[in-house]
Amino acid sequence: MTEQRPGANSVVHSFYPTVILLSLLLTGGFFTANSIFNKHFRQYKSAKDIPEALFKKQWLYGKVTAVGDGDNFHFFHTPGGVLGGWGSLRSVPKLQVVANDASTEVPQSGSWWQKLFNNKVSNYKQHFMSLHVPYRGRRSLPTISVRLCGVDAPERAHFGKDAQPFSDEAMNWLRYKILGQRVWIKPLAVDQYGRCIARVERWSWYKGWQNISIEMLKEGLGVVYEGKVNAEFDNQENIYRYEEAISKNAKRGLWSMRKFESPGAFKKRT
Structure with a gap:
């Protein structure tokens, strides 16, 4: 049993x-x-990867790895920053440092306040082209192509077309301002070229939060976006137009020229 x-x-x-x-x-x-x-x-590697629910609501953090024009750049998304393992478990692209060789700078005349406030075209051009860009941009990275919202920079030479005045100056200023820097972007839309139209903010201990589009208008290196399609201002259009008017009245940057053709009119004509 x-x-x-x-x-x-x-x-x-x-x-x-x-x-x-x-x-x-x-x-x-x-x-x-x-x-x-x-x-x-989760890292987004292109504009098409960004969920629709994030547009006009959330911010993305990352590093600027290249500047392609006066109003667009490449953004390497690093979600969570250090808490997301970036710099330890996940690598962030490093950019080559460019030495500041004074012998190659554009000759400048007058004192610093004359370069900043003199309304002569040549002085403005010298000032913006003399800004030292400390990094060399990198392409062929998994980045989001970003278009600054609300502004239009002068057109550079494309497809055999001549460049507009101040197009190189606008691009050099943007490189000086954000290349190699950490920025926040707020996706607003995706344009016909697959770029993320975004509000871009950068923190500076000296000036606090800076809207890069508005800073460009303050410098007189761009105009308020004129097109009806993809016109995004993130509810700040009045500020954009105010800063443009101030720069225009002070004849800063491109407004220092006697005859100025807006980027929108230039594209239609050419």
Whole structure:
């Protein structure tokens, strides 16, 4: 006759619920972790990767790795910053440092206040082209192509077309301002070229938060965007037009020219 152990069945019956409970906890934990990762730490490598729910609502943090024109650049998304493992577990692209060779700078005349406030075209051009860009941009990286919202910089030479005055100056200023720097972008839309139209902000201990589009208008290196399609201002259009009017009245940058053709009119004509 076989002897039956009285506690065996109770052990088995209590074991199964424990396994099921642990499985549910592990599964739930996995989905929770995956949801948190996708929401806060997932890297977007192009404008098309950005979920529609983020547009006009959330900000993305990252590094500027290249500037392609006076109003657009390449953005390497680093979600979560240091907390997201960037710089330790996840690598951030490094840019080549460019030495400041004074012998190659554009000759400048007059004192610093004359270069900043003199309304002569040549002085403004010399000032902006003499700004030292400390880094060399890198292409062929998994980056988001970003177009500054609300502004239009002078057109550079493309497809055999001549460049507009102050186009090189605008690009050099933008490189000086943000290349190699960490910035925040707020996606607003995607244009016909697949670029993310965004409000771009940079923190400076000296000036605090700076809207790069508005800073460009203050310098007289761009105009308020004229087109009806892809016109995005993130509810700040009045500020954009105010700063443009101030620069125009003071004849800063491109407004120092006697005859000025807006980038929009230039593109239509050519």
